[in-house]
Amino acid sequence: MVKVGVAGYGVIGQRLADGVALQKDMELVGIADLAPTLSIKALREKGMPYDLYLVEGADKSKFDAAGIPYKGSFQDLIGKVDIMLDSSPGGVGAKNKELYAKAGVKAIFQGGEKNSVADVFFHGYANYEKGLGVNYLKLTSCNTTGLIRSVDCLDRKYGIDRVAITIIRRVADPGDYHRGLTNALQMDKAPSHQALDLMTIMPHIEATGILVHTPVTHGHIITVVAHAKKGKITKDMALEAFKTHNRIRVVTIDEGFLGNASFFRYARDLGNPRGDMYEIGLWEDSIVESGDNIMYAINIPQESVTIPETMDGIRASLKMQPDSATGTAETNKYLGLGKWKK
Structure with missing residues (x-):
């Protein structure tokens, strides 16, 4: 043991x-x-x-x-x-x-x-x-952990050579008092450290990203635009890959997952300690094809991911x-x- x-x-x-x-x-x-x-x-x-x-x-x-x-x-x-x-x-x-x-x-x-x-x-x-x-x-970090889960999922299945990310970042954990953005969003200089960290872990992928701090506490949301090395990843192909991953929970808006707070509330309703979720949430509704790229959005439960x-x-x-x-x-x-x- x-x-x-x-x-x-x-x-x-x-x-x-x-x-x-x-x-x-x-x-x-x-x-x-x-x-x-x-x-x-x-x-x-x-x-x-x-x-x-x-x-x-x-x-x-x-x-x-x-x-x-x-x-x-x-x-x-x-x-x-x-x-x-x-x-x-x-x-x-x-x-x-x-x-x-x-x-x-x-x-x-x-x-x-x-x-x-x-x-x-x-x-x-x-x-x-x-x-x-x-x-x-x-x-x-929490954002990089969840981000890599999703990119690695596609990379293993189809091969990814390039990603661009936008992070809508919660400003503090629930209960924190040392930060207090009110009615404001704050920009970080690009590229975000999460994009650089992804390239450190996955050096075969070119990554860049933008980060925006938001005055909320229950989770980050990341949008990802990914490009395959060969061919094109369709929505159905991406969805097939994501649904096989045990640390990615695929959800829809019609089910009631309207945003970050929906995941936190659902975790509490499940009886999870502290309202935690170990998995990232991925909106099926967010998966779209844009030219040769595939785009999607994920929710990051920052305290537990x-x-x-x-x-x-x-x-x-x-x-x-x-x-x-x-x-x-x-x-x-x-x-x-x-x-x-x-």
Whole structure:
């Protein structure tokens, strides 16, 4: 049984912990954090299903005052695991890497860290094999993760050589107070980092993109214009490919999926913890042919979309499965991805 620890119990860390706990061939040894945040207090109120370890600088008296039990130090946790999932604030993961290296423990970092922190910039479908046995992996951002899922899906089936993307980006996660665009959209300089990141993961594809910040919180929407290497991808061909992918949920407007908030509400109605969805949504209505290009739109549930690919990273780094097909299939099985097709 592979032993896993999680550093940082915030927006992503909570979901990483839950994701590992669902994998029947992995054991979540514990989580580590600095302060008794609301997330940690909620964990206590749920009966402390995960063991808590305190990072350097944590004030133990505050945990004691809140009645929150802890098992030991961050170093204690590192010494008990095969791999750490680091979802610490940006820049902290790079410092933590020194502790992992000293202990001989592998690690996977989230999108907030610089690419230089890892040996491989990783995606479960597009370059799983490059992560086999590698000590340090870094996940792509939420937008890039979902974007690559859809582009890789078409690329595997038909071959893609060029994409152009437009990202309609949520400005902050639900509950965040540090950003406050009101009645305004904000442009980023082109090309967006997601387009550049896609080319890093999939260097055979030429990509460019534009990003627009929007004053919403429940998910990003990305439009993609893709061009095939040979021939033309029709709407029916694209739809056929998308419907076979267990991390892409094909929906229609007539079903009630009017936009990003529809997915969030549906996830809550399904009873998914925190209203999470691991899969991206893709509107069948948005798939259109434009000359030799195929265009479509996807919804990115930014808080949870990277969790499956992180589980894939564990499988690759520890050589649990030898290739993308078997590795992603195991992750999908334990997370219940694709179950809506039955």
